[in-house]
Amino acid sequence: MSSWIRIIFLLILAVLLAVVLREHSGNVLIIAQPWRIELSLTLAVLLLIALFIVLHVLLQWISWLSSSPTRFRSWRGQRAQRKDRSSLEQGWIGVLEGRDQEAEQKLARLLARTRSSDTKVLAALALARSQHDNGRHAQRDETLEQARVAAAPQPKLQEAVAVVRAELLLDQQRADEALALLQPVYDANPKAFNALRLLLQAHWQLGNQAQVYECVRLLQRKGVLSAQEARPYIERAVTERLAQVDEAGFKSTWGDLKKEERLWPSIALGAAAFHERLAQPRDAAKILEAALNQELDPQLLSAYSQCPPDDVARRVAKAETWLKQSPNNADLLTALGNLCLKGQLWGAGERYLQRSMALRNDVRIHALLGTLYDRLGRSHEAMSHWRLAALAAGTLPVLHWDSVLPAADMRSDPGAPDALPDDAPRMSAPAQSWSAPEAASAVGYLPEESSYEEDVPRKPTSGSPLVDTSDDDLYFDSAPIPGIDLSQTSDRSDSATSAAGTSQDDISRTA
Structure with missing residues (x-):
């Protein structure tokens, strides 16, 4: 549109000039001895215009010729810039696609030839990322040092190098070093939200839960972190804080939480545990009930079922209201059974536990x-039921229902008076069909239908003299304790000494 306006303006100007020149039909006389030149005014004006155009073109051409070296250098720089940009793009694409070897070759050549500090920093960061992914951490550190040196004149590039280096260090669980790099960046630029995210990860790895909570709240206020992403950080930070605070600290922490955050299971458990430490079971129950009204979490139900006997009736009544809404909730039935056991409501407890089972x-x-x-x-x-519990736990060895643990091998015990020779046959429990596991603590329990005494062979009573098996000393290690004189410790040593003396007399008489 502007070009059309200019053309119309020039046409109007030309028409006006033609009209003016037609009305003023004068002559122009130029006397330059020995010449005398006489021209019409119209011709003189046209010649002046033509001369101006020729001089303008001539001067432009001279200027273009004089600036040729500069333009040539600029052209070469632009060509190199386009080539570097193409190499940088191909290198980054190779890193992202996993073609690490080809990408590293291009980036290394680019890093060696480019003169642009921006391109050098970007190429070094891409190369360092590829080297980090391949586990070459020493080469990665050298490349990052080159990037840091290249970024020295520009604060923005220095920030980029520090953030990338910190991110790679966090991948190695070197949170203390990453924290030293990130904190100055965030202090200098509070709007560096990526640095704040990495600060959150660094404090999380170091276990600085107070700083984790502050970073999460800042990111939430800025809209950088969603509620779903912030939840695990808030849960852990608040739970650990509730485990350490006093009453004033609890009020401050609890008051800073949102209403929906107080209903999260882990936070509700931590708050309830705080009130339990202060012997305030009613306050703990209120917190657990508010969370359980939102969700019947198994951990909350287990904690709710742990209460003093005088609070059992109220909690059972409350839990029964939840049972009307969720009649097939096994965790709720188990919690009700546990509450009935604490209140010695044996019949109701059995019913709830049977329904849960x-x-x-x-x-x-x-x-x-x-x-x-x-x-x-x-x-x-x-x-x-205890045996079934042990079987379900899967931590005890599987034995037979109607058998006991096999007898201990005492052949190598030097203090065992009834030790058998190495070639003596070893006794074992009779083989029976397997039905369920038995804990070692239940060895003494023998069902009525057990035929243990009939099946297990006894030791012969004839032959070499044996010590009475009813003696409790056989269940303890009879080996002497190095460095202790048994004659000075108990009356047990006296009997042992006299027995030893009698045995020595018998041996001498026999000889």
């Missing part, structure tokens, strides 16, 4: 049923 076969349910039946005097059922 029908939904899920769990170690804790069997353990609670075993405790319940043990208090009711139903030892056989209690032992059965």
Whole structure:
């Protein structure tokens, strides 16, 4: 549009000039001895215009010729810049695509030939990233040092180098070094949110939960960190703080939390544990109930079922209201069973635990049923559930129901008077069909139907003299303790000494 306006303006100017020259038909006389030149005014004006154009073109051409070296250097620089940019793009693309060898070759050549500090820094950072991914940390540090030197004149590039170096150090779990690099960057530029994110990770690795909480809150206020991303940081920081604060610190911490954050299971558990330490079970119950109204979390239910006996009735009534909404919640039924055990409500506790076991076969349910039946005097059922709990736990060796642990091998015990020779046959429990595991603590328990005494062969009573097996000393190590004189410790040593003397007399008489 502007070009059309200029053309119209020039046309109007030309028309006006033609009209003026037509009305003023004068002559121009130029006398330069011995010449006398006479021209019309119109011709003189046209010649002046033509002369101006020719001189302008001539001067422009002379200027262009004189600036040729500068323009040539600029052209070469632009060509090198385009080449460097292309190499940098290809190198970064290679790093991102995983073609590390080809990318590192291009970036190394670019780093060696380029004269641009910006390009050198960017190429060094890309090369350092590739070397870090391949585990060549020494070469990575050398490349980052080159980037730091190249970025010295420009603060923005120095910040970029520090942030990238800190990120790579955090990947190596070297959080203290990363923190030393990131803190000055954030102090100089509070809007460096990427540096603040990395500061959060550094404090998280170092376990500085107070600083973690501050960084998370800053990132949330700036809209950089979403609530879902911030939750694990807040949960851990607040939980550890609640485990250490006093009453004033608890009020400050609890008041700083949002309403929905107080209902998170880990935070509710930490707050409840704080009130339990201060012997305030009602306050702990209120916090747990508020969280359980939001979600019937198993950990919250387990903590809610741990209470003093005078608070059992109120908690059972509250838990039964949740049971109306979730009648098939095994964790809630287990918690109700545990509460009934604490309140000695044996019948209700058995019903709740049986319903829970029908939904899920769990170690804790069997353990609670075993405790319940043990208090009711139903030892056989209690032992059965305890065995099932041990079996479900999977931490004890699998043995037979109606067998005991095999006898200890005492052939190498120098203090055992009834030690058997090496070639004597070893006794073992009779082989039986497997049905369930048995804990080592239940060795003395023998069901009525057990035929242990009939199946297990006894030691012969004839032959060499044997010590009475009813003696409790056989269940202890009989080897002497180095450096201790048994004659000075107990009356047990006297009997041992007299027995030794009698044996020596018998040997001499026999000889």
